[in-house]
Amino acid sequence: MVGIEWFAGNWAVIWVLVAVVFGIIEAVTMGLTTIWFCGGAVVAALVAMIGAPLGVQFALFFIVSIVLLYFTRPLAQKKLNIAVEKTNSDALIGHIGFVTVQIDAFSTGQVKIQGKEWTAVSLDRALTIEENTKVVVRSIEGVKLVVEPSADGQQ
Incomplete structure (x- = not known):
């Protein structure tokens, strides 16, 4: 049977266990935080295997974890962020x-663009835009196009 004394002398095993614990925590929370400490623990385990002092192991654990967290977390979040639903409406x-x-002052109307009907409001909210007026899409607010008459105006 393995006693606590065996673990105290085998820091490489302890670091591997720490890495596994951080890996499990990451799998449960999926917060992209503890996975980087898993990497630090793996590096600490490697230097423990070659006989580095305990202080060096802890220093490398923290340094590698913080460097990984700081430099790679933003990249991983950008690549793995599936919570944001992307649409092509911004292309309009x-x-x-x-x-x-007709788009009445301080109200909505309808605009046909690329073969589809959209609810629209005027960029200048006090402006009324008549039916058949050519408009340019300036932005999108929720599900409404924000438009203004184009330079050449009528159709």
């Missing part, structure tokens, strides 16, 4: 459409 900004239902 700058495109030309036509008012199909």
